[in-house]
Amino acid sequence: MILAFDTSGPSVSAALLSQDETLLAALYEDMAKGQAERLMPMVAEVMHEAGADMQDLTRIAVGIGPGNFTGIRIAVSAARGMALALGIPATGVSLLDALTHGTSGPVIATLPAPRGLIYAQGYGGAAPAAPILTDPATLTLGAATVIGPPAEMLLTLAKGGAEAGAKAAPAAFAPASAIARVAHARTPNPAERPSPLYLRPADAAPARNAPPVITG
Amino acid sequence: MTLTLLGIESSCDDTAAAVVRWSEQDGAQILSNHVAGQEALHADFGGVVPEIAARAHTEKLDHMVEAALQGAGLRLKDCDAIAVTSGPGLIGGVLAGVMCAKGLSLASGLPLVGVNHLAGHALTPRLTDGLPFPYLMLLVSGGHCQFLIVHAADRFERLGGTIDDAPGEAFDKIARILGLPQPGGPSVERAALEGDPKAFALPRPLLDRPGCDMSFSGLKTALLRARDGALAADGSLARADQCNLSASFQAAITDVLAAKTKRALAAYAALAPAVPTLAVAGGVAANQTIRAALAAQAESAGVRFTAPPLALCTDNAAMIAWAGLERFRLGESDDLTLSARPRWPLDTAAAPMLGSGKKGAKA
Numbered sequence: 001m002i003l004a005f006d007t008s009g010p011s012v013s014a015a016l017l018s019q020d021e022t023l024l025a026a027l028y029e030d031m032a033k034g035q036a037e038r039l040m041p042m043v044a045e046v047m048h049e050a051g052a053d054m055q056d057l058t059r060i061a062v063g064i065g066p067g068n069f070t071g072i073r074i075a076v077s078a079a080r081g082m083a084l085a086l087g088i089p090a091t092g093v094s095l096l097d098a099l100t101h102g103t104s105g106p107v108i109a110t111l112p113a114p115r116g117l118i119y120a121q122g123y124g125g126a127a128p129a130a131p132i133l134t135d136p137a138t139l140t141l142g143a144a145t146v147i148g149p150p151a152e153m154l155l156t157l158a159k160g161g162a163e164a165g166a167k168a169a170p171a172a173f174a175p176a177s178a179i180a181r182v183a184h185a186r187t188p189n190p191a192e193r194p195s196p197l198y199l200r201p202a203d204a205a206p207a208r209n210a211p212p213v214i215t216g
Numbered sequence: 217m218t219l220t221l222l223g224i225e226s227s228c229d230d231t232a233a234a235v236v237r238w239s240e241q242d243g244a245q246i247l248s249n250h251v252a253g254q255e256a257l258h259a260d261f262g263g264v265v266p267e268i269a270a271r272a273h274t275e276k277l278d279h280m281v282e283a284a285l286q287g288a289g290l291r292l293k294d295c296d297a298i299a300v301t302s303g304p305g306l307i308g309g310v311l312a313g314v315m316c317a318k319g320l321s322l323a324s325g326l327p328l329v330g331v332n333h334l335a336g337h338a339l340t341p342r343l344t345d346g347l348p349f350p351y352l353m354l355l356v357s358g359g360h361c362q363f364l365i366v367h368a369a370d371r372f373e374r375l376g377g378t379i380d381d382a383p384g385e386a387f388d389k390i391a392r393i394l395g396l397p398q399p400g401g402p403s404v405e406r407a408a409l410e411g412d413p414k415a416f417a418l419p420r421p422l423l424d425r426p427g428c429d430m431s432f433s434g435l436k437t438a439l440l441r442a443r444d445g446a447l448a449a450d451g452s453l454a455r456a457d458q459c460n461l462s463a464s465f466q467a468a469i470t471d472v473l474a475a476k477t478k479r480a481l482a483a484y485a486a487l488a489p490a491v492p493t494l495a496v497a498g499g500v501a502a503n504q505t506i507r508a509a510l511a512a513q514a515e516s517a518g519v520r521f522t523a524p525p526l527a528l529c530t531d532n533a534a535m536i537a538w539a540g541l542e543r544f545r546l547g548e549s550d551d552l553t554l555s556a557r558p559r560w561p562l563d564t565a566a567a568p569m570l571g572s573g574k575k576g577a578k579a
Binding site: 036037038039040041043044054069070073074075076077078079080081082083084085086193195196198202203204205206207211212213214215216 | 261262278282316317319322323325443450455551
């Protein structure tokens with residue numbers, strides 16, 4: 001039984017997936033603030049709704065972003081704590097992978113980023129092959145299906161560039177449910193510790209005013 | 217009765233986990249105490265960068281918990297509860313610790329106990345020396361500086377504290393200004409050994425005012441001016457001036473802390489405590505000149521002086537496990553909605569000293 005949860009965007013979600021890939025229970029709430037307070041009670045509710053015990057879990061799956069740095073850390077820290085306590089593996093799943101789970105053909109997964117930028121990754125032959133943080137205007141859609149909240153905005157931009165063939169599509173699964181399914185398709189790695197996918201270094205400027213040279 | 221608590225700390229730049237046990241027969245015992253610092257990560261930035269700290273805590277916390285349990289020779293289920301720093305501190309790090317603890321708590325069914333980081337420092341003398349209440353506490357570290365009368369594990373009376381910077385922070389900034397390595401406390405102290413504390417006239421802020429409040433921000437600026445006055449034409453600083461400036465700065469901090477300690481001791485004496493004791497904690501308490509001046513104040517007031525060993529003076533998780541144990545013993549714990557708090561004064565009755573904005577007082 002895989003328990004999955006995510007707080008990397010302005011929401012909290014949790015899902016429980018059986019070994020035969022049946023969704024046993026799932027909850028989703030839009031939430032910009034208070035995810036740290038809501039996440040664990042929501043996990044307990046999902047477990048309760050499915051009539052499952054902690055001992056039934058074989059794996060934890062967690063959304064690692066890209067997204068809100070603090071939000072990512074909320075879920076990743078909790079997942080690592082749960083995995084340690086239960087002695088089961090934890091699998092980190094990119095939200096871009098989750099968005100495109102169950103799709104075929106060229107697909108571009110997109111998520112909003114601060115300062116008008118977006119996170120993007122292409123699948124099924126679409127570019128970019130690796131996840132990036134980018135200005136939406138630099139993205140070439142080609143004939144790909146675009147998934148994710150910025151999809152409509154990207155298509156509007158692309159029309160100006162006379163790109164044909166691209167279309168928008170909704171994600172096939174809610175975040176936690178998709179994360180559980182992506183994890184299910186991967187071989188569990190007991191040594192893995194889920195790690196946030198930031199795609200942007202920490203904002204920090206080296207100290208100004210160099211110290212004096214010491215003489216004598 | 218025997219209680220065993222896991223403690224987790226991540227409120228600044230140390231990721232720590234520890235296991236502490238207490239029994240009526242044997243008292244308190246630290247079974248393990250693991251701390252991983254982040255100095256190297258922040259070295260280029262002249263201070264702790266919150267986002268860098270939060271990222272490092274997230275990667276390190278579960279490893280530290282594993283190490284602490286292994287060091288104690290216990291499994292998680294052998295513990296009675298999980299204590300975690302839930303504030304005050306850098307919120308990203310506090311959140312990572314709180315969420316790790318919540319994950320451990322939900323998965324194991326063990327109770328969760330949120331701990332005020334300052335209570336951890338303030339209750340450490342009970343972990344190390346079994347001090348009875350009430351005792352006078354000077355908490356003096358990189359982030360905090362306050363006088364507290366510790367009446368009970370959940371009752372702290374603040375007599376006063378810094379209205380701006382903490383001394384530890386001032387030591388770090390001064391070290392940088394003087395071209396000394398970080399962390400600033402030990403390097404300024406070393407340089408001061410070769411310097412003349414009277415070489416530069418520096419202010420003793422707020423000594424002319426009643427009460428136990430302190431200020432160190434102006435002292436820092438005064439030192440910068442004094443240094444600029446001592447710089448050679450090519451912008452270099454003579455080693456002798458580096459030492460003299462260090463000694464003069466340390467003397468000013470020492471004088472302020474000693475004079476305010478004298479006042480705090482007088483207020484504390486009015487309680488007529490059974491075992492009058494002054495305890496100090498925080499990294500700055502490791503400074504031998506400061507420590508000697510505080511001990512001298514205690515001696516002349518006829519009060520016992522105690523300072524925990526350095527490893528328990530600076531940030532650690534044994535103090536969090538212990539403070540959690542004291543709370544848990546009183547029948548207190550938290551549920552999974554426990555919040556991480558960037559600001560959380562120990563004495564909620566006292567007027568706020570710092571940051572009285574909409575987010576509330578820092579300390």
